[in-house]
Amino acid sequence: MALQQLNAFPRDKSGIQAASSPSGVTHVRHRHTERFTVVGNHLAQHRELSLLAKGLGLYIQSLPDGVEIGIKALAARCVEGEVAIASALRELEAHGYLSRTKERLASGRWVTRTVSYDMPLALIPQQQQQQRQQQQPPKKPRAVPKREAVETVETLEAVEAVASEPVAEAPSLPAPGHPDLARHRTAAEILAGLRRHDPRLLLGELDIRRLAPAVAAWLERGIEPLAVQRTLTALLPQEDIARPAGLIAHRLTHLLPPPLPAAPVKPRVVPLQNCDHCDRAYRSHTEGLCPGCEAEQGPGGPGAPGRV
Structure with missing residues (x-):
């Protein structure tokens, strides 16, 4: 008669219900009563969105209204860089989960107004779309700045x-x-x-x-x-x-830059000459006598050019 193996568990003790198939994911569910966000499967299982775009869309939907979600602000809070975040934002915008519009303030400064949609308008029935659009705050009319303000911005x-x-x-x-x-x-x-x-x-x-x-x-x-x-x-x-x-x-x-100013003209340097009489150096454009010898001997003196 064989001995009973006391070291073997008669059933699973992990607490996780075995799946019907040995492969595939098994979920352990927990009912959240606080600090949770409801996200539709149309985003979580979107076939045309990258995993980064899905994760970023989930993160944006979990934020309260008024939080800055610009590229630099998101890069400061996430491990991804600005290039990857910008690409993910464009994906979400292309599939209707984000809308970003430029608006000009009365001061002349341009700002980006961002709206996040937990469900794109294309997936909402027409009646719900009308109710949702009525709940959105009306856009403020764009202020037309004065001519002076336009020139300063x-x-x-x-x-x-x-x-x-x-x-x-x-x-x-x-x-x-x-x-x-x-x-x-x-x-x-x-x-x-x-x-x-x-x-x-x-x-x-x-x-x-x-x-x-x-x-x-x-x-x-x-x-x-x-x-x-x-x-x-x-x-x-x-x-x-x-x-x-x-x-x-x-x-x-x-942004056309102005022409470069004309380069300053360098003064012409008068060359050095050696006096034919005293052999001293002096500056002149022609050879001959230095001013001192020319004053002593005169124009027709023995040291003048051309005389023997």
Whole structure:
């Protein structure tokens, strides 16, 4: 008769109910009564969103109203960098979980208004959409600043706003004073290569032909091609650029540096000569006698040039 093995458990003691299949996840549920956030499976199991975008969307939905969720603010609170966070924000915005709009305050300063949706409008029935839109606070009318205020805010911050909304073209693009074919070709190469630094700066051939003389004007004023490229690609807005040609034209017109001042003319140095009589050095444009010997002997003296 075999002995009973007392060291073997007769049943599972882990406290976790065995799954119907040996593979796959087994959940241990806990009922939360405080500090929890309800997130829809349409976000958690979204097939087109990256895991970073899903996690960032969950984190944003767990925040109270009024918390700053700009790229720099999120990067300061998360381990991901600004580039990854900016990409995740664009994903959430593209699928309707975020909306970011530029608004101009009465002071002339541009601000970004961000709205987070726990369910995109495309997934809400029409009746619920109308109720939800009625609950949202109405947008404040945009204040039109005075002419003086507009001129004072023409900085890089105001330049960035023209990329996300329709704006009027610059009244007149700068043009070179002395057209040069080689300089014009370099300008066209700079414009065509902007998409390498940011795919949103894709310009068509007609836009490149129209903007190339303005870039040539920068080159004519002594600006290096690399400096022109950096100016056109620096501090770009976070959202999509609807009109890249308008943004480039605005920067080429309003950020055009002044011409360099003329270099000071160096005074012409009078050369040194040796006196034919006393052999002393003196400054003169012609050879002959020094002023002292010329005064003593006179113009026709024995030491004068041409006399033996």
